[in-house]
Amino acid sequence: MRLANVYRGSGVESFHTGSIAVVDSAGRLLACAGDPALLTCIRSAAKPFQAIPLLEYGGAQEFDMTPEEIALTCASHGGEPFHVATAGAMLRKGEFDESDLLCGAHVPYDEKAAADLRASGESPSPLHNNCSGKHAGMLLATEVMDVSSSRYIDPEHPLQLLMRSTVAEFSGVAAEEIPVAIDGCGVPAFFLTLYRAALAYARLMASAEGESTPGSLERYLESASFVIDSMTTFPQYVAGAWSMTTPLMQSLDGELLAKEGAEGFYAMALSPALSRALTERLHVTDDAAVAVALKMHDGTMERARNPVILRTLEALGVDVAGHPALEPYRTQRVRNVAGTVVGEVRAEFELEML
Amino acid sequence: MIVEKKHLDNFTILYVEGLIKLGESAEFFSSALENVLKNESTNVIVDFTKIDYIDSTGIGELVGYLGKFSNQNRKLILVNPSERIQKLLKLAKLDTVFKIYGTEDEAVAAEAPSSSRA
Numbered sequence: 001m002r003l004a005n006v007y008r009g010s011g012v013e014s015f016h017t018g019s020i021a022v023v024d025s026a027g028r029l030l031a032c033a034g035d036p037a038l039l040t041c042i043r044s045a046a047k048p049f050q051a052i053p054l055l056e057y058g059g060a061q062e063f064d065m066t067p068e069e070i071a072l073t074c075a076s077h078g079g080e081p082f083h084v085a086t087a088g089a090m091l092r093k094g095e096f097d098e099s100d101l102l103c104g105a106h107v108p109y110d111e112k113a114a115a116d117l118r119a120s121g122e123s124p125s126p127l128h129n130n131c132s133g134k135h136a137g138m139l140l141a142t143e144v145m146d147v148s149s150s151r152y153i154d155p156e157h158p159l160q161l162l163m164r165s166t167v168a169e170f171s172g173v174a175a176e177e178i179p180v181a182i183d184g185c186g187v188p189a190f191f192l193t194l195y196r197a198a199l200a201y202a203r204l205m206a207s208a209e210g211e212s213t214p215g216s217l218e219r220y221l222e223s224a225s226f227v228i229d230s231m232t233t234f235p236q237y238v239a240g241a242w243s244m245t246t247p248l249m250q251s252l253d254g255e256l257l258a259k260e261g262a263e264g265f266y267a268m269a270l271s272p273a274l275s276r277a278l279t280e281r282l283h284v285t286d287d288a289a290v291a292v293a294l295k296m297h298d299g300t301m302e303r304a305r306n307p308v309i310l311r312t313l314e315a316l317g318v319d320v321a322g323h324p325a326l327e328p329y330r331t332q333r334v335r336n337v338a339g340t341v342v343g344e345v346r347a348e349f350e351l352e353m354l
Numbered sequence: 355m356i357v358e359k360k361h362l363d364n365f366t367i368l369y370v371e372g373l374i375k376l377g378e379s380a381e382f383f384s385s386a387l388e389n390v391l392k393n394e395s396t397n398v399i400v401d402f403t404k405i406d407y408i409d410s411t412g413i414g415e416l417v418g419y420l421g422k423f424s425n426q427n428r429k430l431i432l433v434n435p436s437e438r439i440q441k442l443l444k445l446a447k448l449d450t451v452f453k454i455y456g457t458e459d460e461a462v463a464a465e466a467p468s469s470s471r472a
Binding site: 252271272275 | 409410411413414417418421438441442443444445446447448
């Protein structure tokens with residue numbers, strides 16, 4: 001389905017298609033656009049679930065982990081100095097160092113951090129990798145699980161198998177039925193339908209709310225709560241200045257969990273309280289949490305995905321216009337070679353409310 | 355949860371106290387609103403000053419009854435709701451629909467028909 005139009009002047013020059021699923025924690029498909037059954041790779045949106053095994057094995061207590069460190073474990077961060085320092089501190093808690101990270105190195109996503117690094121004459125290290133917090137968390141998880149930390153990224157490593165089964169539990173799919181590929185940082189990447197991805201996020205939020213919330217997974221109440229509280233309290237650790245995710249979570253002030261995945265994927269979970277406040281739009285009549293999974297079919301990220309994310313929230317009844325920090329992301333300007341604005345990318349679609 | 359009720363001019367004022375959450379307290383809150391909806395014809399002021407906590411069930415009841423009172427051309431007015439309630443109403447764009455005041459006196463003064471203020 002066409003979700004975003006690319007205008008040059010007043011004419012539509014091209015467009016981006018995508019699909020969206022809005023699902024509550026009881027498994028009800030509430031709204032959609034395009035194909036909610038689209039099978040896609042959730043990429044880094046798996047990170048909140050990949051943090052769960054570390055917490056379930058007592059890693060937070062064993063390593064006296066802070067909420068900021070848990071948020072970084074779930075992050076696609078910009079490689080800003082506080083991200084790098086926090087990832088390094090996490091490694092030291094398990095007597096690891098950056099040479100143990102198998103994520104590879106890339107230039108920080110954050111423009112200032114990248115410029116500062118270039119100016120210093122230093123090369124990027126694995127700590128600058130947007131996934132370094134996740135990898136540091138994985139290394140710590142191997143310690144509390146008492147399994148080998150070498151080749152911790154291999155799909156058959158016990159930690160990776162546990163992560164796959166955790167994603168399976170939240171999404172309600174048998175682990176062996178989740179297609180697995182290799183992510184940009186070397187760890188397994190999971191394929192889910194948009195419906196299942198949204199359900200997983202809704203159930204994560206529901207589990208954090210407590211056992212009386214429809215769809216909550218009783219055994220994960222504590223770890224889900226730790227993940228969500230950490231991410232929503234410290235959204236600057238989940239992404240940083242490079243991404244809309246941080247101002248989005250800041251603007252919704254603890255009522256929204258948001259996480260990007262590469263190639264145009266995005267997931268969000270609304271708190272049950274916000275879901276109920278939106279009841280006239282969503283028709284949620286119990287305390288279920290509501291979540292969204294969306295995929296831009298061509299993998300576009302900032303260009304069209306951000307406007308589509310905000311339009312989706314708006315279509316669900318969320319006040320997006322009232323937050324100045326989100327204004328720059330509502331449309332994406334198209335510039336010519338001289339830098340003059342000659343058009344814009346606008347999200348223009350309606351959700352089908354079911 | 356405790357609910358006390360008072361009538362003043364064209365208003366029924368509900369003073370709620372304690373917790374409103376899934377279970378008995380939310381049902382009690384809901385039945386108090388339902389009772390005013392069905393058995394009276396006044397506008398309603400709900401005073402949240404002594405509410406310590408309201409969960410998503412309570413918020414759902416509140417939003418649900420906003421629609422029911424509006425359908426009868428009656429107002430559901432909130433006094434001193436918590437910051438979280440105000441934030442949620444704003445996020446859901448209901449802050450322009452719900453009238454919110456800091457005190458009961460402010461609510462009555464602002465919402466009373468002009469004839470009764472004179």
